[in-house]
Amino acid sequence: MDSLQLFTRQTKAISTARRSLLVIESIPGIRYNEIVDVQLGTGETRIGQVIEVGKETTVVQVFGGVSEVDLLNSRVRYKGETLKLPVSGDIMGRLFDGSGNPIDGGPPIVADTYLDINGVPANPASRMPPAEFIETGISAIDGLNVLVRGQKLPIFSGSGLPHNKIAAQILRQASLKGKSEEFAIVFGAIGVSYDDAGYCISNLEETGALSRTVAFINTASSPVIERLSTPRLALTAAEYLAWEHDMHVLVILTDITNYCDALRELAAMRGEIPSRRGYPGYMYTDLASLYERAGRISGKEGSVTIIPILTMPDDDITHPIADLTGYITEGQIVLSRALERKRIYPPIDVFLSLSRMMKEGIGEGNTREDHNNVFMQSYAVYAEGNYLREISTVIGSEALSDRDRVYLSASDRFEEEFISQAENNRRTVEETLELAWNIFSMLPREDLKLIQEEYIKKYLPEAPENRVTTETG
Amino acid sequence: MGKIWKISGPVVIAEDMRGSQVYEVVDVGDERLSGEIIGLERDKAVIQVYEDTVGLRVGEPVTGTGEILMVELGPGLVGNIYDGVQRSLVTMMDDIGDFLVRGVRTDALDRKKKWHFTPSVKTGDMVQEGDIIGNVPETGLIEHRIMVPIGTQGTILEISEGEFTIEETVALLEHEGAKKPLTLMQKWPARKPRLYKQRFVPEDLLVTGTRIIDYLFPLALGGKAAIPGGFGTGKTVCLQQMARWSQTQLNIYVGCGERGNEMADVLHSFKKLKDPATGRLLQEKEIFIANTSNMPVVAREISIFIGITMAEYFRDMGYDVLLVADSTSRWAEAMREIGARLEETPGEEGFPTYLGSRLSAFYERSGRVTCIGKPERMGSATVIGSVSPPGADFSEPVTQATLRIVDVLYSLDVALANKRHFPTINWLQSYSLYADSVDKWWNRISPDYNEIRDKALITLQHEAELEEIVRLVGPEALPEDDKLVLLAARMIREDFLMQSAYHPVDTYTEPKRTHLMLSTIMKLYGLAKEATESGMLVNEISSSKILPRISRMKDIPNEEFDDYMKQLWSDMDKNPFV
Ligand SMILES: Nc1ncnc2c1ncn2[C@@H]1O[C@H](COP(=O)(O)OP(=O)(O)OP(=O)(O)O)[C@@H](O)[C@H]1O
């Protein structure tokens, strides 16, 4: 980023170097947490960050491999300012690295303004509760775990599961019901492989979405410190587009696991006392400083919707990265290896998945009047079927009653017809609800306890044969 | 005036600070960030800063205010929204816009607004601390009773009805020759419990409208309860429901380190929803404190004490007050973060060794008391805190320390959440130590309370035991009487315990109705037992027409409920299983 080059002052008075920490004699004007430039004795340059300022000494953490000898002969250059992103309407359609420098061969951004990449917290009293339904075209989401504008809804994935495909499908298909307006896309790739970053970019390119995308890409081989700045740059850009340019912005951040690992690595280098599994005790707060930047502000047109993607180490949902994320976000879309093995795409585990903003975004005027009832009844049926499947593995399905066997097959159909859909299949929410009603039509009518009578009369297909299939791919 | 000497996260050390005192509020840096002195050594002061310290420089000024952190108490609290250090977020929105820029000062209470004060004592009366001298109708639901501040007494020289701001003198006292003006506002240090005359064992039900709470694990006015549960298990919804529907006079909602969108949701819904008892807007009986997870960590610690001080203040007026705090884990983590910066010796999992005592300093401020001052009155402050255990593992320090203090546990269950059984309060693990004292309250509604509650709990317990057998042999292999237990337990779970927070009728159930709903299920269970004993099969019972009618009981509007139930009971008495 161009502001990074503007280091104005420097010092050579380095007193000690231990691990990655440099203790320098204090210099007037250096700011707490500012990013500095450390020039090593060898002439190489490293980035550092001020992590403690005192009257006599200042502690700088240097990122990137350095030895103590290097550090002893280095000098620190600083500019007396914290990290800022230059922004203007021209950032649309551009690709940047994790420091905010263009990497698409285009010209530098002529800034309208420079924004602090840490953002400023929104006043809770100014926030508007997210409520507008986003149709992703994916039944497991639109039917049961609805995404709304201004929500933060992560994808909890595992290594090798198709989270990139799903994210790409959402980006391609997401729209507001009944409106043609398209989302602006901000893409933050954190410590991902070239292949993964390339997959996402080319996907956006193919669908022509690249012109409404801003991408910040920190690949696995770029500096670790940039893993921390990449999402902040992306969110700063998103906020700028949403609050200054009235756009509805969809932010994809991938992979949060790399972000957290960088946080852990840097904390360990400072010798901090770790919390669970070596991650720092303040990781909740740190992640919140990213995710909480989603939302809507009353009186402003735009919105920031965030879909962070993380891979759960060992598929463990109690791992601190998934756990702390779940404690901050408004639900989660969880991918399941078991469904993936059954070749169900998208392999969304609807029991572990949740959208907490759903109730505001569904129903009459948003989706359809029966949506909430269908949602509750679907869970009841699928949960019952799943439980029966579990016990039938021990006792055999012959030992079940006829009624129970109906539930077994309803839950199979639920996976095969409702959850499963092709990567290029975009279902309307009405089609999604119809699929659920078709499955309900297998069950005894009085079992539909969670649906109001009038909706049963209106939407329940007469006989199971009447079922509609919308699958095309 | 001092100068910044060192900055490390939210902790700043300032030099040239001689003459300051611990807990004094200070302005830090050129931007005048607000902070509080937490330690003094020679001329240096250790300060915790309530705002983000990024960008501060050594040498920037630090100025003491001479005051320790005080909560402003007076008309204007109700309906307001505060941040963690009692800055009014409503005022900030009007003054500086939608984002919380640093270094902004706002008064907690509006200094300009006029309130109508009506005295209840007259010139010449002798008044003591805690005495009520008059009232201000603060909202349609809260009459703000103006009390003589603690430590003040005297003879009333002047007092009059009229319109006053919170700083104007409403009464003049004389004591031993000295005159003292009284205003509508008083201040109290947040960390110090307010005084009362005597404490009593909580024994009156706090009606929450949530059936599993009111009937099975009741909370008493003045009690203390905890709601631990993994993410997404429904802690926030539970607390919101209580803050909405509880039959208390005033509620305080402290959002501590949680979501901004959730706060927005609460704030907006309270502007629309009506109190079931009075039909007035809920926000007329609510105070909000919002320190969301992206707001400064340090302010989380104090926010909870500010909330409880407000609760005690209204308790002292003779009201029943409920405070809900979401989440005490974020509060504990804030203490851990500051502790680490101060290089204190950490206790379990890095939490400070004083975690337990700080938690009890909070929960112990709940209680049912007789208040200081005339007229004689009783008030209560009930406290409920959510706990967010990492990985939903209750063996962690915050949950464990909390369980040693509270009398009621609502244990939320991830497995129930996955099945969308809400509220996810686990009926086998939760408990209430007040169950034995509030049964007197329930017996006024029905003498059968204890019997029905016990039967329901036993049935659920029995189901859990049978469940293990079912997993081995399947449900069809069970004898008929066991199948019936499963059916009854299922009805208790689905038709009584499950309660949607989002259904207009189901969201709040009054106690009489709660009792009638469970009695109906237990009655049917009794009839079904008789029927199976005379040879009927449980499968026939479960497909009988009466069952769906019992399931629909939840959704029947209050006006139609009595008729619906009369019909239901008369049909049950005739020939239930046709
Ligand atoms: N009583 C209820 N009725 C209907 N839905 C509920 C109820 N309680 C919880 N839910 C559902 O569960 C979701 C999660 O609840 P909630 O946000 O209260 O969880 P939480 O325990 O506070 O999670 P976290 O610790 O992450 O804040 C809600 O968004 C809602 O969809």
Ligand SMILES: [Mg+2]
């Ligand atoms: Mg919550």
